[in-house]
Amino acid sequence: MAPAAVLGHSLVYAPRIRDLLERTEKVFRIDATTVGVSDHRLTAEIVAARPVLSTERSVYKPAAGADIPHDSATRTIRALGQDVMAGIRTPPPPARGLSGAWPYAPTSYLRRWLFSSDPLPVSLLSKRGITRSDALSRIVDRAVTVWPGPGGGDGNGAGSTALAELIRGASDPLDRKQAVAMYRRATATLCDGVAALAGNALWLLRQHGGRETAPADLTAVLWETLRLLPPAWMLWRTGGEAYTGLHPEIRPTDNVALFPLLMHRDPDHWSDPLEFRPERWAGVADPEKTPAFMPFGFDGARCWAKHLVVPLAERLLTVAFDSGLVIRGPRHDAPVPLRSLLSVRFEAATRFEAAGR
Structure with a gap:
């Protein structure tokens, strides 16, 4: 990580991200085989030039040696939406689960909140300790592909999520293997993304006012x-x-x-682009129609769970504020490592836990 003294601000970006943020050109060569683009109009032309490939989609890339059929992808989206809406309506787990290292603590918290009702070993598919090990992942995947086989499960799916029922209802071995892959990818992508968004929002709120209570317009905070x-x-x-x-x-x-991170900071499209100003979204009926704003991807390849991310992140932050969650520690800077998801790293604790330390 680059030292805070070099950056002179509270977020310590990984060197390669910092190099991107320091660029002024909107089309630039990254290496011998890669070109970076942050120009709004050129980005739109690139996206329109051809359909997105299955290998370019993190969730719907081929699984078990075959492409994911369109109807299978559609069923996954619908099932995940059912599970998230059902989870939001249920009481959240104890808030102490949000204490610890962010974004890992909220990722585990969300998985426990939304998917812990699934029978073993299906629920293991979404456990971070499992997903971090290739060997354990393969063992769990093999176990789930025969679930609920002879003597497994209760036979009626009671208590299972809609995503788990897609595994149970698979018509053949290939369909079941792909349903397992989709369960793992969908739960991981959703929980990791929501945790990263909520953590980034908490840090920005702390740096711009030091709030420990929920702002009046939490939705606007998330869009900003x-x-x-x-x-x-x-x-x-x-x-x-x-x-x-x-x-x-x-x-x-x-x-x-293509870099939304740079596009969203373009002074040609944004006033005070580096300032955290949630009020800029006041009265904006459809933020995604804002020029040069593409937080969930582009037409024809938008995030399949975009309609779930903001409501779930808002619910998660409400739990965090209600429990008095605070960012702890003497540091006034936080690392932003080079990962597929941009997320600020920090330690947090509920107010009661922080006071007892």
């Missing part, structure tokens, strides 16, 4: 967080002839990296 610290900060497109005529810097062999 998605602008300034979007978890989905970079989107990848595999190179090809489709892009070569769009800009002279892009060659047929070049991959293209």
